[in-house]
Every structure is written in C-alpha cells, then in structure tokens.
Amino acid sequence: MSNNKRPTWDEYFLKLAMLASERSTCPRMHCGCVLVKDKFVLATGYNGSLPGLPHCEDVGCLVVDNHCVRTNHAEINALTQAVTHGVTVKGATAYITNMSCTTCAKALIAAGIKRVVVFSDFHDTLATEFYTESGVEISKLGIPDRLIKYELEKYSSARKTEKSK
Ligand SMILES: [Zn+2]
Numbered sequence: 001m002s003n004n005k006r007p008t009w010d011e012y013f014l015k016l017a018m019l020a021s022e023r024s025t026c027p028r029m030h031c032g033c034v035l036v037k038d039k040f041v042l043a044t045g046y047n048g049s050l051p052g053l054p055h056c057e058d059v060g061c062l063v064v065d066n067h068c069v070r071t072n073h074a075e076i077n078a079l080t081q082a083v084t085h086g087v088t089v090k091g092a093t094a095y096i097t098n099m100s101c102t103t104c105a106k107a108l109i110a111a112g113i114k115r116v117v118v119f120s121d122f123h124d125t126l127a128t129e130f131y132t133e134s135g136v137e138i139s140k141l142g143i144p145d146r147l148i149k150y151e152l153e154k155y156s157s158a159r160k161t162e163k164s165k
C-alpha cells in the first residue's frame with residue numbers, strides 16, 4: 001500500500017482496532033475490536049481483566065485448558081462498553097484484529113452484528129461457521145502495515161508553525 005494513499009474506511013477502522021489492541025493486558029493475546037455503524041465508532045474493546053482486578057502482565061496469566069481466562073476478550077469488552085453506555089450495536093460492523101473465538105462470535109451474532117472485518121485467522125473455533133450460518137458477512141483484509149506511519153509533515157495538523165521551528 002502506497003504511503004500516499006488515503007486508507008479506505010475498512011482499513012481505517014481496522015487500524016483503530018489495532019490501536020485498541022495495544023491496550024491489551026494479556027501477553028498471550030493482543031486483540032482489538034471496534035464496533036462501527038454508519039462510519040460512527042460505537043464502542044471499542046481489547047483483551048483485558050475485569051475492572052479493578054489485576055492484569056496478566058502484572059500477576060501472570062490464569063490458564064485453564066491452555067487458555068488464559070483472566071481477561072474478557074476484545075469483542076466482549078466492546079459489547080460491554082456499549083451496554084454500559086446504553087448504545088445499541090444492532091446492524092453494526094465489528095472490526096477485529098483476530099478472528100473471534102466461538103464464544104465471542106456467538107455474543108456478536110446475538111447482539112445483531114451484521115458484518116465482521118478481520119485480517120487474521122484463528123484456528124480451532126466455530127466462529128466462521130456460526131457467522132456464516134447466521135448470515136454475518138465476513139470480510140478478510142490484508143494485514144495492514146506493521147507500522148502505522150504518521151509522517152508529520154504530510155498533514156497540516158502537524159505542520160510546524162513559524163514559531164515552533
Ligand atoms: Zn493472560
């Protein structure tokens with residue numbers, strides 16, 4: 001992708017999901033999720049512990065059956081953020097950095113998500129099957145640039161003024 005090309009809406013929101021994943025507190029899995037409707041961000045989420053409880057990165061993971069169960073996954077946290085603020089997500093698109101696990105896929109489907117945009121695979125889950133059977137469109141994008149570049153001089157918002165030079 002050329003550095004000079006403006007990102008598409010899908011690329012833009014997927015990058016926002018990547019930014020959200022930077023907030024993840026479980027070193028085993030960094031995931032981000034952004035729920036969007038009509039180009040409007042309804043809620044964001046990342047893999048994280050319950051409010052006020054310790055983080056995996058501080059006290060270690062809580063592994064059961066080879067999965068860390070200390071955190072809520074990004075999709076669930078995005079949904080709970082929407083619920084907390086009284087936002088309906090019916091008909092929204094979920095931008096997720098990693099293909100959902102089965103549980104998160106079921107939660108997004110039940111909440112009325114109509115489309116999922118993702119760039120990675122996730123093995124051993126029924127997510128793709130459930131999404132497809134429920135009529136949720138899955139769009140796979142190529143992985144965005146590893147670095148989200150911000151060439152300051154390219155944008156007038158960050159151009160140096162005479163004073164700051
Ligand atoms: Zn963990």
Ligand SMILES: [Zn+2]
Binds near residue numbers: 100102103104
């Ligand atoms: Zn999940």
